[in-house]
Amino acid sequence: MTTGVIQLDHGTGGGMSQELIAELIAPRLGAVHSGRMEDSAVLELEVNRIALTTDSFVIDPIFFGNGDIGKLAVCGTVNDLAVSGAVPRYLTLSLVLEEGFALADLERVLDSVREAAAAARVEVVAGDTKVVRAGEIDRLFINTAGVGLFERDLELGVGRVVTGDTVIVTGWLGNHSIHILSLREGLGFEQRVLSDCAPLDGMVGDVLEEQGRSVRCMRDITRGGLGTVLNELAEGAGVSIRIERQRLPIQHETAMAADMLGVDPLYLANEGNICMLVAPGAAAEILEVVRRHPNGGAAQIVGTVREREGSPVTIVGTDGTETVVELLYGAELPRLC
Amino acid sequence: MTTGVIQLDHGTGGGMSQELIAELIAPRLGAVHSGRMEDSAVLELEVNRIALTTDSFVIDPIFFGNGDIGKLAVCGTVNDLAVSGAVPRYLTLSLVLEEGFALADLERVLDSVREAAAAARVEVVAGDTKVVRAGEIDRLFINTAGVGLFERDLELGVGRVVTGDTVIVTGWLGNHSIHILSLREGLGFEQRVLSDCAPLDGMVGDVLEEQGRSVRCMRDITRGGLGTVLNELAEGAGVSIRIERQRLPIQHETAMAADMLGVDPLYLANEGNICMLVAPGAAAEILEVVRRHPNGGAAQIVGTVREREGSPVTIVGTDGTETVVELLYGAELPRLC
Numbered sequence: 067m068t069t070g071v072i073q074l075d076h077g078t079g080g081g082m083s084q085e086l087i088a089e090l091i092a093p094r095l096g097a098v099h100s101g102r103m104e105d106s107a108v109l110e111l112e113v114n115r116i117a118l119t120t121d122s123f124v125i126d127p128i129f130f131g132n133g134d135i136g137k138l139a140v141c142g143t144v145n146d147l148a149v150s151g152a153v154p155r156y157l158t159l160s161l162v163l164e165e166g167f168a169l170a171d172l173e174r175v176l177d178s179v180r181e182a183a184a185a186a187r188v189e190v191v192a193g194d195t196k197v198v199r200a201g202e203i204d205r206l207f208i209n210t211a212g213v214g215l216f217e218r219d220l221e222l223g224v225g226r227v228v229t230g231d232t233v234i235v236t237g238w239l240g241n242h243s244i245h246i247l248s249l250r251e252g253l254g255f256e257q258r259v260l261s262d263c264a265p266l267d268g269m270v271g272d273v274l275e276e277q278g279r280s281v282r283c284m285r286d287i288t289r290g291g292l293g294t295v296l297n298e299l300a301e302g303a304g305v306s307i308r309i310e311r312q313r314l315p316i317q318h319e320t321a322m323a324a325d326m327l328g329v330d331p332l333y334l335a336n337e338g339n340i341c342m343l344v345a346p347g348a349a350a351e352i353l354e355v356v357r358r359h360p361n362g363g364a365a366q367i368v369g370t371v372r373e374r375e376g377s378p379v380t381i382v383g384t385d386g387t388e389t390v391v392e393l394l395y396g397a398e399l400p401r402l403c
Numbered sequence: 404m405t406t407g408v409i410q411l412d413h414g415t416g417g418g419m420s421q422e423l424i425a426e427l428i429a430p431r432l433g434a435v436h437s438g439r440m441e442d443s444a445v446l447e448l449e450v451n452r453i454a455l456t457t458d459s460f461v462i463d464p465i466f467f468g469n470g471d472i473g474k475l476a477v478c479g480t481v482n483d484l485a486v487s488g489a490v491p492r493y494l495t496l497s498l499v500l501e502e503g504f505a506l507a508d509l510e511r512v513l514d515s516v517r518e519a520a521a522a523a524r525v526e527v528v529a530g531d532t533k534v535v536r537a538g539e540i541d542r543l544f545i546n547t548a549g550v551g552l553f554e555r556d557l558e559l560g561v562g563r564v565v566t567g568d569t570v571i572v573t574g575w576l577g578n579h580s581i582h583i584l585s586l587r588e589g590l591g592f593e594q595r596v597l598s599d600c601a602p603l604d605g606m607v608g609d610v611l612e613e614q615g616r617s618v619r620c621m622r623d624i625t626r627g628g629l630g631t632v633l634n635e636l637a638e639g640a641g642v643s644i645r646i647e648r649q650r651l652p653i654q655h656e657t658a659m660a661a662d663m664l665g666v667d668p669l670y671l672a673n674e675g676n677i678c679m680l681v682a683p684g685a686a687a688e689i690l691e692v693v694r695r696h697p698n699g700g701a702a703q704i705v706g707t708v709r710e711r712e713g714s715p716v717t718i719v720g721t722d723g724t725e726t727v728v729e730l731l732y733g734a735e736l737p738r739l740c
Contacts, residue, residue, distance in 0.1 A: 073733075079626025079672065080731030105623070106454040106487040106551065114451065117443040120495035120548055121531045126539075150443040158457035158548050165737075194458045199737055202463075204539040211457055211495050211548030214443070286442070289416025335416065394417030396410075400502075400536055 072167040077197030086195065090169065094176035095159075098183035099190045107191035109156060109213070117152035117214040119143060124207050126401040128175065130249055131256050133263045135208055136178035138403060141265045141337055142288070143212035144186040148270040149284040149340060151222040152214025154186055160194040160209040167205055175206065186265035188212070218274055224302035226282040231371040232349035233307060234342040236269065236356050237262050238315050238364045239292055240334030243402050244323045255323040262361065264338035269359040273342070276355055280348030285341045288403065290394050291333040293379070295341050296369075297393045300378035309369030309391070310382045317364075332381075333394045335402050343371060409504040414534030423532065427506065431513035432496075435520035436527045444528035446493060452553040454489035456480060459546045463738040465512065467586055468593050470600045472545055473515035475740060478602045478674055479625070480549035481523040485607040486621040486677060488559040489551025491523055497531040497546040504542055512543065523602035525549070555611055561639035563619040568708040569686035570644060571679040573606065573693050574599050575652050575701045576629055577671030580739050581660045592660040599698065601675035606696040610679070613692055617685030622678045625740065627731050628670040630716070632678050633706075634730045637715035646706030646728070647719045654701075669718075670731045672739050680708065 075082040092099055101107045121142045128135040140157065147154040159179065163172070183190060241262045248255035273281060285295045292314075300307045316331050324331050338361050344352050349367055356362035379391040412419040429436055438444040458479045465472040477494065484491040496516065500509070520527060578599045585592035610618060622632045629651075637644045653668050661668050675698050681689050686704055693699035716728040 074735045074737045075733035077626070077737060078731065078734050079628075080631050080670070080734065082733055083626070084730075105483050106456040106489065108487065108489075108553075109453050109455055111448070111451045111453060114448045116446050116448060116453075118446055118493060118495060118548075118550060119443040119529050120497045120546065122497045122499050122533050122546055124499055124533050124535050124539075126535075146442050150445065152443065152445075156455060158455060160457045160459045160546050160548075162459050162461060162544060192456050196459050196461050197737060198461050198541070202461075202541040202738075203544075204535070207499060207540075207544070209457065209459055209497050209546035209548075211455075211497075211546075213455060213550075216445075289414070289420070291416075294417050333417070393421075394415065396412035396419055397415050397417065398411045400411045400414060400534060401539075 070169050072163045072165055072197055074165050074197055077195060083195065091176060094173055095180050095190055098180050101191045111215060113215045113217060115216040117147050117150040119146040120211040122207060122209045123403060124401050125403055126204065127249060128206055130246060130261060132260045134175055134178050135206060136175035137182045138263050138337055139208040139210045140179055140182035140186060141263050142403060143210040144188060144265045144267050145286045147212050147214030148267040149286050150214065151220050152216050154188050154212060154214045154267050156191045156213040157188050158192045158211045159190050162196045162198065162203055162207045164203045164205050165197055165200045182265060186267050218278060220274060220278045222281060222283045224283050224299055227303035227305060227343050227371060229305060229371055229373050230346050231282055231343045232346045232367055233309060233369040234344060234349065234353060234365060235292060235315055235368050236362050236365045237339040238317045238320060240320050240324060240331035241317060242337040243334035244320045246402050247327060248323055253323060253326065255319055258319045259317060259323060262336050262338040264361045266338055266340060266361060269356060269362055273352055273355050277348050277352050280345040282343040287336045287339040287341055289335045291335060292341060293332040293391045294394050296379045296391065299343065304374055306372045306374045307369055307379050308372055308382065312384050313366050313368045315364040315366045333397065337403060407506050409500045409502055409534055411502050411534055414532060428513060431510055432517050432527055435517050438528045448552060450552045450554060454484050454487040454551040456483040457548040459544060460740060461544050461738050462740055463541065464586060465542055467583060467598060469597045471512055471515050472543060473512035474519045475600050475674055476545040476547045477516055477519035477523060478600050479740060480547040481525060481602045481604050482623045484549050484551035485604040486623050487551065488557050489553050491525050491549060491551045491604050493528045493550040494525050495529045495548045496527050499533045499535065499540055499544045501540045501542050502534060502537045519602060523604050555615060557611060557615045559618060559620045561620050561636055564640035564642060564680050564708060566642060566708055566710050567683050568619055568680045569683045569704055570646060570706040571681060571686065571690060571702060572629060572652055572705050573699050573702045574676040575654045575657060577657050577661060577668035578654060579674040580671035581657045583739050584664060585660055590660060590663065592656055595656045596654060596660060599673050599675040601698045603675055603677055603698060606693060606699055610689055610692050614685050614689050617682040619680040624673045624676040624678055626672045628672060629678060630669040630728045631731050633716045633728065636680065641711055643709045643711045644706055644716045645709055645719065649721050650703050650705045652701040652703045670734065674740060
């Protein structure tokens with residue numbers, strides 16, 4: 067490993083692969099890593115009901131203002147598990163590396179994996195490392211699969227949504243996307259609009275602990291943004307959802323940047339933002355629990371669930387007119403996560 | 404999707420992503436697919452002990468003589484789980500696609516995923532699809548994570564290996580690698596040396612069912628080849644392993660091609676070949692069980708476990724001289740899986 071960059075032999079499965087794992091990957095992961103990072107991990111579970119999820123991360127650039135692809139990979143998978151109602155517990159970590167990728171950059175990414183996994187109280191139990199020739203991939207892609215345990219006696223799901231339910235959004239809409247797009251396009255907003263990338267298992271855990279019976283379902287607001295999430299929920303539940311433009315948590319600079327880019331924050335991906343459908347009587351208390359959390363300060367009640375009539379999702383503008391929130395069809399915004 | 408190729412908007416998370424999943428991916432996976440191919444799958448398990456594994460597949464070319472990256476991804480993960488002693492049950496499927504990748508090729512790959520998953524009796528329960536710009540990846544990479552259930556009351560592991568144990572190899576050494584290298588280099592061996600890529604859960608299941616108490620541990624012979632697997636096993640068990648060159652199952656054409664390429668089949672990756680360490684008294688019967696299997700016809704007893712003295716692994720040549728089987732250090736053979 068003396069050349070300081072990834073070589074093809076780091077992926078050959080022999081001595082150099084073993085050295086990379088033993089001398090760089092395992093030490094960097096430190097306490098959040100258990101097992102041999104090869105082949106299968108054996109897990110003894112205390113429950114019989116688990117959540118399983120997978121995500122590949124291809125973000126460009128891999129390092130951004132307040133995070134990187136490693137943090138993103140952990141948070142994305144942790145949040146997917148958390149919104150299912152499961153407690154995130156185990157991750158796998160699969161790296162596909164470009165020949166010539168700097169080992170120092172790999173170390174930075176793994177430091178972020180360690181920090182995010184520690185924050186989310188998950189263990190990395192199995193891994194894989196592949197190396198492809200220079201030019202065959204752009205630097206580094208990561209896949210994380212995750213296992214969460216259903217430790218609470220709660221059923222969440224779109225089938226539990228009923229007319230009258232309240233829609234809560236836990237954070238600023240679109241900040242992750244605007245941060246990355248601004249970095250890529252050199253717009254200068256990246257200092258003022260940071261990525262929201264964060265593990266939200268703690269926030270979700272507190273909500274379920276204190277008000278779990280009143281939560282119908284939750285969704286991570288990722289690709290496609292709130293507009294897509296709400297359309298999926300409305301279709302799944304057979305209801306209509308009406309939101310109000312003036313209640314949407316949108317940071318001023320995010321709105322400005324989105325305007326410049328010709329995109330709507332309603333369709334932009336977050337990486338640490340959740341949409342919750344909850345019983346109306348508990349909405350104010352749930353909002354308080356969310357706002358106590360470091361990533362929940364901007365949380366808002368944004369709308370209500372109604373009987374299905376007309377379009378699945380509508381938005382009431384600041385002038386009082388109601389328009390349809392269509393499903394996003396195309397936007398050509400690749401590699402935001 | 405009328406252009407017939409992957410577009411950036413297939414990865415944006417909105418309508419085109421949903422159409423790709425609903426109209427192409429889900430129908431192609433057919434009966435082996437359950438769940439929504441998005442977010443978390445909820446699994447009800449009958450056991451509390453599971454195996455979890457992950458592998459990314461970056462093979463070049465993605466289509467080869469008797470298989471493709473889809474078959475490889477399923478078999479690789481199924482075999483990882485099977486050798487742990489777990490029954491492979493659930494897979495995740497994460498696709499990273501290059502803009503411009505032909506949908507017809509994606510369909511072919513998914514057909515193979517379906518066929519291999521059906522053969523191995525595993526379900527695809529969660530998925531992810533990302534699209535990157537043209538030139539940022541070479542066509543298609545796949546990650547599969549897998550969950551297996553420990554349904555048998557058996558403990559396999561390198562800690563169970565004792566002096567006197569017998570080493571069995573279940574198939575031709577190196578055939579997968581020689582097939583791919585021959586295709587890539589245009590050597591002309593690819594018609595006569597086929598990939599061994601196959602799901603071996605059935606073979607392993609039969610061995611464990613009939614002779615499970617006599618099996619110490621098993622390893623999938625993948626990157627690094629038998630030489631690397633034996634070194635890892637010998638180090639892990641604190642023993643020495645001696646194998647005999649003339650007993651190694653090496654197809655004639657594979658030996659010829661390896662010679663031309665300047666590589667040793669002892670260090671070449673398979674994708675459907677297992678090394679088993681077993682009690683000597685049961686070795687002949689286990690060999691019979693393996694040979695009954697369609698992928699076990701070439702199985703051989705290749706060596707024995709001895710007390711540690713000198714090198715971890717040695718090989719006795721056809722002239723009777725014993726030499727050290729070093730750990731493979733470098734070979735620059737990227738993208739064989």
